[in-house]
Amino acid sequence: MKKNNKDHVIDIRSWLFKFQTRWYVFAACVLVFLAIAYVFVQKTQRVYSFKSTLLLGDQQTGSKKAQELLAILDSQNKGIKVEDEIGIIQSAEMIRQALKNLDYTVSYYKVTDHWLNSITDLVVEEQYQDAPYEVDLDTSAYQLVDIPIVVEVLPDNKFEITAEAKDVAQYDFSNHTVVDFIPKVDIKQVLEFDQPYKDKYMSFKLSRIIYMDPQPGEKYYFVINSMDKLVGQQQKNLKIRPIERESRVLELTSEGSIPEKEIRFLNALMQEYVFRDLEDKNITGRKTLDFIDSQLAVLTDSLRRSKQAVSSFRSTNRLANINVQSNQNYEKLTRLESDRAKLVTDKIYFQNILEQVQNGDGITESVSPASASLQNPNLNNLFADLSELYKQKAGYRVNSTEDNPLLKVLEGKINNTRSAIIANLKNMVRSADVSINDVNQRITGIESTLAALPENERKLMDLQSEAEFVDKKYSFLLEKRAEAAIALATNATDKKIVDKASLAGNGPVNVKPKLIYMLALLMGLAIPAVVIALMDNVDNTIQGKNDLSAITRIPFLGVIAHGTVDDKLAVKNNPRSAIAESFRSMRVNLQYLLAGDNLKVIGVTSSVSGEGKTFCSVNLASELALSGKKVVLIESDMRKPTFEKYFNTKNDSGLSSYLTNGLPLEGVIQQTEVENLDIIPCGLIPDNAIHLLELPRMQELIDSLKDMYDYVVIDTPPIGFVSEFFILMRHLDTSLYVVKHKYTNKDMLDQVNELYAAKKLKNIYMVINDLDYNKTYEYGYKRKGHYYYA
Incomplete structure (x- = not known):
C-alpha cells in the first residue's frame, strides 16, 4: 500500500545536489555546445536586413x-x-x-x-x-x-x-x-x-x-x-x-x-516597377496619337482636293456671291453635312474599337487606348473594370498556378466584361447608323429645296459645303492630336521612390555572437539537467529514506553505508569504517526497540537476492556479539547458502542435518573468529527446504537457542522468491527488511506492504543497504564523517 498523503513538492536543494554530483556532465555539455556555437558563428555568413x-x-x-x-x-x-x-x-x-x-x-x-x-x-x-x-x-x-x-x-x-x-x-x-x-x-x-x-x-x-x-x-x-x-x-x-x-x-x-x-537589387526593382508603369502609360498615349495620325493622313488629301475643286469651279464658271436664301439653306445643309460626317467618323471609330476588342488588339492589363475617347460612361466603366480584373489576375499569379479556382473565376469575369464591351460597341454602331439615316433624310429634303437654284450655284455650294466639312473635321482632329501630344509629352508615373534602399539595423540579423554563446551555455546546462531529471524519474529504484517513506508505512530503522567488496565482515575487520559505524548505529536502535520485552529472535530478509540480506545479518550479528552479547546466527536460506564467504564453516552438518537427521544441537553449532558469535550453517542442501522449516523440531531449535543466547539472528530467504520467510515468520520477534540503494525496485515492496497493512507482519523495520553518502542529498552531511572513519 503506497503512501500518498504528502503533497508532491519540488525539493530544490535535492535537485541541486543531484546536479552537483554530475558536474562533469554539465561541464562536458557546456564545452560541446560552446564549441558548436563557435563553429556556427565562424562559418555562418552574416545576413543583414535592408x-x-x-x-x-x-x-x-x-x-x-x-x-x-x-x-x-x-x-x-x-x-x-x-x-x-x-x-x-x-x-x-x-x-x-x-x-x-x-x-x-x-x-x-x-x-x-x-x-x-x-x-x-x-x-x-x-x-x-x-x-x-x-x-x-x-x-x-x-x-x-x-x-x-x-x-x-x-x-x-x-x-x-x-x-x-x-x-x-x-x-x-x-x-x-x-x-x-x-x-x-x-x-x-x-x-x-x-x-x-x-x-x-x-x-x-x-x-x-x-x-x-x-x-x-x-x-x-x-x-x-x-x-x-x-x-x-x-x-x-x-x-x-x-x-x-x-x-x-x-x-x-x-x-x-x-x-x-541587396541595396542595388532593391533600387533596381523599384526603378523597374516605376519604369514599367510609365512605359504602360506612354504606350497608351502613343497608340492614341497613332490612331489620330492615321485619320489625319486620310483627311489631308481630302481637304486638298475639296479646296482645289471649289477654286477650279469658281474660276471656270466665274461665280460670285449666293443670295441670302441660298445661304440659309446651304448653312443648314452644311450643318447637317457636318453632323453626318461626325456621325460617320464616330461609326468608323466605334467599328475600329470593336475590331480591336474582338481581335484582342489593344486589350492589355491597362485600359485600351482606343477606349479612352468614348463619351459613353457605361462603356468607360466596363473598360475600367476590365483593367481592374487584369490587375487582380496579375496579383494572384505571383503565388498561384493556372489551376487555381480564383484565377478561373477571374478569367470568367474578364470574358464576361469583354462580351459586355462588344455588345455595347455594337449597339453604338447601330445607333450611329440610325442617326446617319435620319440626317440623310433631312439632307435630302434641303437638297430638294436647293434643286430649284441655278445649277452652277448649286454645284458651287456643294463643293463649298464638302470643303468646309473636311476642313472642320481636319481641324477637330488637329486639335485633339495637339492635346494628346501635350499629354504624352508631360506624361509622368504616379509611382515614386520615397526612400532608396539602405541598411536596416546596426548589425546582422542571423548571427549575434553574444546571444548565440548565451544560448549555447543555457542549452549546455539545460539539456543535461533535463536528461538527469528524466533518468531520475524513469529510475524506479530506492534512492533514499524519502523514497521509502513515500511508498511504505513500515518504520525505518537505519542505513548501511556503502563499502568495498572486501568488507565482508566489516564490523570486525575494519571497526572504524563507515560500514561498522552504520551497524553500531543500527544495533543501538534495535536494542532500544527490543528492550524490556524479552524479544530475542531477529529475522533478516529482503525482496530478491543481491540486496545484501546475508551481509546485513552477518555484520549485525557480529556487532551484537562484539557489544558483549552472546549471539547465534542461523543460515535458514538452504537453497542458496553463502556463509562460507564470511566464515570458515563446514557444511557437512548444519540446520538441515539438525532438522532431518536428528543431530544434537551441539553438533550443528559452530564457533567463529568473532567473540561471542556462533553460527548454524544451512548444512547439506535439502530437496525440500520449506518442509524442513515446517517441522516441530524447528520450534524446538528456536526455543533452545533463546535459552542459550541473548540474541538469535536468522538469515531468512528473500520474500520475493520463495515462501520460507512466511514459515519462519512465526518464530521471529522482530524482522528487518533490507533494500539496496539504487538496486531494489519500488514495486518489489508491494507484497510486504500488503502484509503489513493486513497486520500479518509485526515489529518489522526497513533498512537501506549500500547507501553511498556521496550520491544522496539526504545523507550528504555524512560525507564529512570521513575524518572519523579509517
Missing part, C-alpha cells in the same frame, strides 16, 4: 493642364488595390527584369585563412566586386549552373579548377532556359589566367584583377547562377507591406550577406 519605401500614387498621369485638356484620355478613376500592386512587384517577371539590369550571374566566394578550414572548408565568405579574379562567361555556349567550381591559385600565373557534382543543370543564357541535365560532372584541370576553358559542358575565361592579385595557395570558388535560382532567392528574401493600414506607401525589405548587392 529596406526602402515606394509611393503608389493615385493613378493620375501627366500634368494638371494636360488632364484638363485631354478628355480623350479620361477614364473612371477607381483607385488601385495595394495587394495587387504588391503582387506585381513580387512577381517573378518583375524581379527577372530587375536582375537582368544587374550583373549577378556569377557569385564569388573565398575560403578564408581560418584554422577551422584545416579540417574542411567551413569558413567561407562571399565576395562582391572585391574578388581577385573575374569570370568571363561565353553566353553563346551552354554553361553548368548552380554548382561550386573551386579555383586554387598556383604559381606561375596558373590555377586549378575542380568541380564534382551530380544531376547538374546545363543552361542556355541566350534565352535563360535549362537545356539538359548532366548525370555526373567531374572536372579537374590546370589553366593559366586569361586562357579560355571550353568543353562540352561549359565555356569561360578567368582573368586576374591586377590590384587584387590572388596569391599562390589561396582557395576560391565561384557559382554560375541560373536566372530561375536568382529569382527564387530574391522572391524568398523580399517582403513588401504597407507602412500602415490603407496606406499607399509600401515598405520593401530584403535580406542578404552583401550589402551593396
